Amino acid sequence: MEDVRGRGDATGVAERVADSLRGPFPLGEHDEVFVSASIGVALGDAGEDRHEGMPNDLLRRADVAMYEAKRKGKAHHEVFNPRMDDLALGRLRMGTDLRRAVERGEFRVHHQPEVSVETGGIVGFEALVRWEHPEQGLVSPARFIPVAEETGLIVPMGRWVLEEACRQARAWRDLRPNSPLHFMSVNLSARQFEHPDLVRDVARVLRETGLEPGCLVLEITESVVMNDARSTIGTLGELKALGVRIAIDDFGTGYSSLSYLRRFPVDYLKVDRSFVDGLGENPGDAVLVSGIIDLAHALGLKVVAEGVETQEQLELLQNIGCDLAQGYHFAKPLPDQEASALLFTNRLRW
Ligand code: C2E
Ligand code: MG
Ligand code: MG
Numbered sequence: 001m002e003d004v005r006g007r008g009d010a011t012g013v014a015e016r017v018a019d020s021l022r023g024p025f026p027l028g029e030h031d032e033v034f035v036s037a038s039i040g041v042a043l044g045d046a047g048e049d050r051h052e053g054m055p056n057d058l059l060r061r062a063d064v065a066m067y068e069a070k071r072k073g074k075a076h077h078e079v080f081n082p083r084m085d086d087l088a089l090g091r092l093r094m095g096t097d098l099r100r101a102v103e104r105g106e107f108r109v110h111h112q113p114e115v116s117v118e119t120g121g122i123v124g125f126e127a128l129v130r131w132e133h134p135e136q137g138l139v140s141p142a143r144f145i146p147v148a149e150e151t152g153l154i155v156p157m158g159r160w161v162l163e164e165a166c167r168q169a170r171a172w173r174d175l176r177p178n179s180p181l182h183f184m185s186v187n188l189s190a191r192q193f194e195h196p197d198l199v200r201d202v203a204r205v206l207r208e209t210g211l212e213p214g215c216l217v218l219e220i221t222e223s224v225v226m227n228d229a230r231s232t233i234g235t236l237g238e239l240k241a242l243g244v245r246i247a248i249d250d251f252g253t254g255y256s257s258l259s260y261l262r263r264f265p266v267d268y269l270k271v272d273r274s275f276v277d278g279l280g281e282n283p284g285d286a287v288l289v290s291g292i293i294d295l296a297h298a299l300g301l302k303v304v305a306e307g308v309e310t311q312e313q314l315e316l317l318q319n320i321g322c323d324l325a326q327g328y329h330f331a332k333p334l335p336d337q338e339a340s341a342l343l344f345t346n347r348l349r350w
Contacts, residue, residue, distance in 0.1 A: 001013060004043065007041075007043060007079060010041045010043060010079070011041060011077060011079065014039045014041055014077040015077070017037065017039060018036075018037050018039060018075065018077065021035055021036070021037045022034075022036075023035055036075035037075065038066055038069040038070040038075065038076060038077070039066060039069060039076075039077035039078075040061075040062040040063060040064065040065030040066025040067070040068070040069055040077070040078055040080065041062060041065055041077060041078065041079045041080065042058050042059075042061035042062040042064075042065055042079075042080040043079070043080070044058050061080040061085075062080065064080060064084050064085060064088050065078045065079060065080035065084060066078070067088070068084050068087075068088075071146075071150075091147050091150070094143075094144060094147045095147055095150075095151045095153070097133070098131075098144060098147060098148055098151065098153050098157075099151075099153060101131060101133070102153060102156055102157060102160075106131055106132050106133065106134070107129055107130065107131055107132070107157065107160065107161070108129070108130045108131075108132055108335065109127050109128070109129055109130070109161055109164045109165055109168070109336075110127075110128050110129075110130050110333035110334055110335055110339075111125040111126070111127060111128070111165075111168070111333060111334055111335075111336070111339040112125060112126045112128060112326060112331060112332065112333040112334070113125055113326065113330055113331050113339070113342060113343075114126060114183075114185070114304060114324050114325070114326045115324065115325055115326070115330050116323070116324060117305075117314070117317055117318050117322050117323060117324060117325050118318075118323075122181070122342070122343055123181070123182045123183070123324065124181060124182050124183035124184060124185060124217070124324075125169070125181070125183075125184055125185065125339060126184075126185040126186075126187075126219070126326065126333075127161055127164070127165035127168075127184060127185065127186050127187070128141065128187070128333045129141055129145075129157070129161050130333075131144055145189065149189050149190070149191050152191065154189050154191050154192055155191060155192055155195055158187075158188065158189065158192045159201055159205075161186060161187075162186050162201070162202065162205050163205050163208075163209065165184050165186050166184065166186075166205050166206065166209040166211040166216060167209045167211075168184070168336060169181060169183075169184035169209075169211050169215055169216075170209050170210050170211045172340070172343060173211075173212075173215065175340075175344070176343075176344070181215075181343065182215065183214075183215050183216065183217050183245070184211070184215060184216060184217065185217040185218075185219055185247060186216065186217070186218055186219065187219045187249065188218050188219060188220050188224070189224075190221075190223070190224045190227065193220055193224050193232075193235065194227075194228075194231075198235065198239075199235065199238045199239060199242070202216075202218070202239065202242060202244065203242055206242065206244075212243075213242050213243030213244050214243050214244070214245065216244045216245070217244070217245045217246070217247050217267070217268065218239060218244055218245070218246055218247070219246075219247045219248075219249040219270065220246065220247075220248065220249060221248070221249050221250050221253075221254065222248060222250070222251065222253070222254030222260075223254050225248065225260055225264060226254065226260065232264070233263065233264060236264055236265055236266075237265065240265045245267040245268065246264075246265060246266050246267055246268070247266070247267065247268035247269070247270055247304070248261075248266055248268070248269050248270065249270050250270065250272045250306070251269045251270055251271050251272055251292070252271060252272045252274075252275055252288075252292065253272045253274065258295070261295075261296075261299055261301070262299065266301060267301060267302065268301060268302050268303070268304055268324075269292065269296045269301055269302075269303050269304070270303075270304040270305075270306050270326075271289055271292055271303060271304065271305050271306060271322075272306060272307075273306045273307025273327075275288055275289050275292075276289070276305050276306060276307045276308055276313060276317075276327070277307065277309075279312070279313045279316045279317070280310070280312040280313055280316055286316060286320070289305070289317075289320065289322070290320040290321075293320055293321055293322055294321075297321070302323040302324065303322050303323050303324070304322075304323065304324040304325065304326060305317050305322050305324070305325045305326070305327070306326055306327065307326070307327045307328075308325045308326065308327030308328075308329045308330070309327050309328050309329050310329060311329065313327075313329070314329060
């Protein structure tokens with residue numbers, strides 16, 4: 001745009017462009033499509049307008065702003081500011097570091113127990129990836145999973161986590177055939193779930209590690225389920241046909257309709273920590289969690305409460321009929337050795 005007097009002129013146009021792209025647009029005779037636009041805005045400085053290379057630089061900044069808009073969620077515009085360059089550079093660096101980490105084997109899988117609310121015993125584990133960065137120490141997945149997701153590295157990394165988790169679960173089951181561990185739960189991000197090789201990879205890992213398919217739980221979030229309902233049903237159906245079970249992670253935090261629970265072959269709901277947090281303090285949360293449990297049971301699903309930190313929360317969950325619980329009250333995610341010790345000494349009898 002020329003003759004821009006201020007940022008409002010530019011963002012006003014961005015909004016008009018976004019409005020004109022709001023569908024639905026008819027496609028063929030029977031279909032409609034909705035699209036959304038992520039828009040990046042960069043403003044040139046006065047006096048900057050004639051120097052060489054300027055158009056390229058302005059486009060590059062608009063591009064950086066557009067990626068920022070995409071990252072913050074779709075259908076949104078962002079105006080470039082120099083901090084975005086630093087952030088983009090940081091992510092780029094982390095992307096490079098991550099790629100090296102895959103090659104150098106810097107990832108670890110930790111295991112957090114899931115216990116039966118009724119008996120207090122460990123029935124399964126959730127596999128949670130950790131990055132042992134040579135300089136920064138243990139890096140939280142909250143920091144590197146989004147970058148791995150953006151760069152696509154999540155696919156090989158996730159495959160490795162799946163292999164490790166299944167191998168460990170098989171070993172634990174073999175060590176105690178009489179009261180075996182029931183399941184190992186592994187997280188799948190959107191990009192992994194949408195990958196065309198997913199079902200084949202899962203089948204191969206089960207075959208190679210010898211873990212019974214019924215012992216593997218795959219966790220996906222509501223947003224993954226809602227992304228593209230039609231292909232989701234297909235993929236979930238194929239995974240179920242292998243015999244694996246499906247959990248909805250962070251349940252209650254998405255903005256999705258509940259109707260998918262009826263349509264999709266789901267086995268577990270993991271109630272998000274934010275609801276469990278308030279148990280015992282906020283009566284509304286107890287009502288909500290209790291309602292979720294009743295709904296899940298009516299649909300034949302089991303419920304896992306995430307982030308249980310106190311005895312009081314556990315007792316409330318017992319009273320409202322929750323099936324499984326996971327949280328620091330029992331144990332943090334632990335390296336193999338410590339998780340084994342916990343499992344075999346049966347210290348977890350609450
Ligand atoms: P999530 O799947 O919901 O995992 C539960 C998170 O809650 C874990 O964080 C766990 O350490 C933490 N947590 C468990 N109990 C408590 C508690 O009592 N209090 C509090 N404050 N926190 C608790 P973590 O390990 O940092 O993982 C964060 C997220 O990163 C996971 O959330 C999951 O979405 C993702 N993630 C972790 N590992 C993988 C992986 O291998 N693949 C994929 N795709 N995502 C992963
Ligand atoms: Mg999870
Ligand atoms: Mg969760």
